[in-house]
Amino acid sequence: MARGSLRRRVLLSLGIALAVFFGATVIALEWSLAQSLGRARDEVLDTQLMALIAVAEPVEGAHTLDVPEPPDGRMRTPASGLYAEIRDARGAAVWRSPSALGISFDAPPGGTPGARQRWIDDDREGPGLAAGSMTVEWEFDDGATAAFRFVVAQSLAPWRDQQRAFRLGLVGWFAVLAIATLAVLAVVLRRVMRPLGRIEREINDMENARRERLSTDWPEELRGVATNLNALLGRERERQRRYQESLANLAHSLKTPLAAIRTLLPETDERPPERVDAIRAALARMDEIIGWQLRRAGAMGAADAVGIAPVAVAPVAVDLAATLDKVYASRELKCELDIPPTLHFRGDQGDLQEMLGNLLDNAWKYGRRQVRCAARPSAEGWLEVRVEDDGPGLDPERASEALARGARLDESRPGQGIGLAVVNELVRAYGGEVAVEQSPLGGAAVRLTLPAA
Numbered sequence: 195m196a197r198g199s200l201r202r203r204v205l206l207s208l209g210i211a212l213a214v215f216f217g218a219t220v221i222a223l224e225w226s227l228a229q230s231l232g233r234a235r236d237e238v239l240d241t242q243l244m245a246l247i248a249v250a251e252p253v254e255g256a257h258t259l260d261v262p263e264p265p266d267g268r269m270r271t272p273a274s275g276l277y278a279e280i281r282d283a284r285g286a287a288v289w290r291s292p293s294a295l296g297i298s299f300d301a302p303p304g305g306t307p308g309a310r311q312r313w314i315d316d317d318r319e320g321p322g323l324a325a326g327s328m329t330v331e332w333e334f335d336d337g338a339t340a341a342f343r344f345v346v347a348q349s350l351a352p353w354r355d356q357q358r359a360f361r362l363g364l365v366g367w368f369a370v371l372a373i374a375t376l377a378v379l380a381v382v383l384r385r386v387m388r389p390l391g392r393i394e395r396e397i398n399d400m401e402n403a404r405r406e407r408l409s410t411d412w413p414e415e416l417r418g419v420a421t422n423l424n425a426l427l428g429r430e431r432e433r434q435r436r437y438q439e440s441l442a443n444l445a446h447s448l449k450t451p452l453a454a455i456r457t458l459l460p461e462t463d464e465r466p467p468e469r470v471d472a473i474r475a476a477l478a479r480m481d482e483i484i485g486w487q488l489r490r491a492g493a494m495g496a497a498d499a500v501g502i503a504p505v506a507v508a509p510v511a512v513d514l515a516a517t518l519d520k521v522y523a524s525r526e527l528k529c530e531l532d533i534p535p536t537l538h539f540r541g542d543q544g545d546l547q548e549m550l551g552n553l554l555d556n557a558w559k560y561g562r563r564q565v566r567c568a569a570r571p572s573a574e575g576w577l578e579v580r581v582e583d584d585g586p587g588l589d590p591e592r593a594s595e596a597l598a599r600g601a602r603l604d605e606s607r608p609g610q611g612i613g614l615a616v617v618n619e620l621v622r623a624y625g626g627e628v629a630v631e632q633s634p635l636g637g638a639a640v641r642l643t644l645p646a647a
Contacts, residue, residue, distance in 0.1 A: 195389065200387065200390075201380070201383045201384070201387055204379070204383060205376055205379065205383070207443065208375075208376065208379060209372070209376055212372045212375060212376070213372070216368040216369075218370060218374060218402075219368070220361070220364050220365060223364060224357070224360070224361055224364070227357060227360055228357060231353050231356065231357060232577060234637070235324050235348070236312055236326070238348065239312065239324065239325070239326035239346055239348060240326065242265070242266060242276070242278070242326075242346040242348075242526070243310070243326055243327070243328050243344055243346050244430055245265035245266065246261065246264075246265055246278050246280075246344050246346060247328070247330060247344055248265070248583060249251040249261055249262070249263060249265050249287070250280065250289075250342075250344070252332070252334055252335070257334055257338055257340050257546065258282070258288045258340075259280050259288055259289060259332065259342055260288075260289055261278075261280070261289050261291075264278065264291050264292075268293060269291035269292065269293045270291070270292050270293065271292070271293055272292060272293055272295045272296070272480070273293065273295075273296075273297070274293045275293075275348060275349035275351065276291075276346075276347075276348050276349075277290075277293050277294040277297060277299070277323075277346070277347045277348070278291040278294065278344075278345065278346045278347070279291065279294060279295075279345050280303075280342055280343070280344055280345070281301075281342065281345065282341075282342060282343075283340065283341045283342075285304075294347075299315050299323050299325060299345075299347050300315060301313070301325065301327060301343075301345055302359070304327065304341075304343045305329055305598070307329045307330060307331040307341060308328070308330075308375045309328070309329065310326060310327070310328050311326065311327045311328070312324075312325070312326045313325055313326075314350070315347070317349075321327060321349055321350045321354055322349075322350045323347045323348065323350060324347065324348050324349075324350055324353070325345060325346065325347035325348075326345075326346055326347075326530055327343055327344060327345040328343070329341055329342070329343045329344075329554075330342050330343075330344060330346050331423075355533075374397070387597070389412060389413055389416055390416075391445035393408065393412070393416060393419075393420065396408050396409065401429070401540075402503065402504060403503035403647065407424045407427060407428070408423060408424050421479055436522045439524070440590050443446040444453060449632070452481055452520065471629040477588040500576060502608045504538035504539065504647030505535050505538060505539045505541065505542075505543045505546050505578070505647075506535065506537070506538055506539075507537045507538065507546065507569050507579070508531070508533040508534070508535050508537065508569075510543065510546050510547055510550060510638075511531055511533055511550055511554075511567055511569075512531065514547065514550055514551050514554050515529045515531060515554065515567070515580070518554055518555060519556045521558070522558045522559075523601050525558065525561075526563075526566050527558055527561050527562075527563060527564065527565055528563060528568070529564075529565045529567070530564070530565070530566045530568075531566075531567050531568075532566070532567070532568040533567065533568065533569040534569070534570070537569050537570070537571065537577055537646070538646065539577065539644055539645070539646065540644075540645040540646060541624055541645060541647065545624075546644075547622050548616060548617075549579075549616075549617045549618060549621065549642060549644075550567070550579070550581070552613040552614065552617050553567075553581040553615055553617060553640050554567065554581060554640075555580070555584075555613065556581075556613060556614070556636075556638075556640075557581055557583040557585075557637075560583055560585035560637065560638070561583030561584055561585045561637060562583075562584050562585055563584055564583065564584045564635055565581075565582070565583050565584075566580075566581070566582050566583070566633075566635065567579070567580070567581050568580050571646060572643060572646070575645060575646060576626070576643055576644065576646055577643075577644055577645075577646040578641060578643055578644075578646060579640070579642040579644060580639060580640070580641045580642075581640050582633035582634075582635055582637060582638065582639035582640070583633065583635060583638060584633070584635040584636045584637045585635045585636075585637035585638065587632060587633070587636065587638045588630055588637075588638035596614050597614050597615060597618040597628060597630070614640075616626075617640075617642070621643070621644065622640055622644055624644055625645065626641075626642060626643040626645065627642075627643045628640065628641070628642055629641040629643075
């Protein structure tokens with residue numbers, strides 16, 4: 195949920211709220227319906243009892259009762275769902291409706307004459323029975339009296355079927371209503387959140403140098419965000435510009451006195467003392483460090499900048515390979531490039547040239563017959579560049595030492611020992627990684643992980 199879509203979060207939250215609300219509503223309405231059905235069922239039983247008492251007649255010559263014609267036609271049909279009987283004071287049935295043939299139902303002890311009793315008999319197979327009874331003190335023509343209990347029972351199936359149909363209809367309508375509500379809300383959210391998608395596209399265009407700033411025609415809630423972001427980007431560009439200008443001015447300011455010091459030193463054919471050689475070496479070292487620091491600072495600014503156009507990797511590698519072929523023409527090395535033309539680096543073109551240039555230069559310098567440079571997409575948003583050769587190789591355990599500025603593991607070759615350090619600093623400035631491995635060709639392999647466009 196924390197990283198999911200806002201639209202999905204709103205719809206999910208509303209869906210849960212609707213499910214809880216509708217569930218509670220269904221339960222409340224069903225309970226209310228059950229109460230209403232219970233009252234209606236009791237009224238039906240009371241009506242049937244009164245009708246049964248009204249049609250009961252004494253049996254001539256005996257102190258008992260009979261029902262010549264049941265008050266409800268269903269009492270004449272077996273298993274119709276409506277049953278009746280008359281019991282004497284001992285609880286024995288003196289009359290039973292034809293519908294009760296083969297059906298027995300238990301009744302609690304009878305009450306006082308005139309009192310009504312109601313109960314539910316669920317201890318049976320099927321839907322159960324709702325029953326009611328009334329005890330009547332009957333006086334015969336000869337003055338004798340006897341207590342009779344009139345019992346009426348009705349199947350619960352019609353009531354439960356009605357309750358089930360009501361529940362299913364209620365759930366179905368509420369489900370349709372909930373789905374319709376969520377669908378309407380999804381359409382509304384899509385329209386309401388359309389400006390967020392637009393601002394995302396414009397920011398992506400800015401990252402890819404297709405536009406300079408965000409547009410200004412935003413809804414009131416986003417207008418302040420767009421204005422502040424444009425102001426922030428403007429200040430950031432201005433800060434980067436001043437930063438790079440300051441570094442460039444510093445470099446030019448230092449290079450001028452360095453050049454002047456060089457002109458004051460005697461030429462090598464005049465056999466200068468050892469301290470002059472030391473000064474010349476120190477000056478060369480200072481000049482190399484200044485260039486390295488300028489490249490490092492420029493890379494760190496470019497890595498955080500917005501609006502950098504994607505750089506195709508293949509053309510840069512092809513140009514560098516062609517240049518190194520000419521520089522090292524006497525070596526007759528074979529260079530194999532395996533870089534898809536669609537692969538792009540998100541960063542400064544000069545930084546990519548610096549990184550690939552240092553690695554390819556080392557490969558040409560130490561390789562014997564073959565150099566290989568390959569690139570491919572890596573994890574989402576990254577690309578992997580691998581440069582390897584068939585030279586003497588580099589111990590992976592000493593990789594950290596090779597990546598340190600000024601470290602030289604091979605003193606037999608010229609250089610200041612900052613090539614891999616520059617690559618390492620540039621890659622880390624872009625948030626990537628450098629790994630030194632053993633190449634299948636037999637030499638060293640350096641793998642870079644860089645942001646992809």
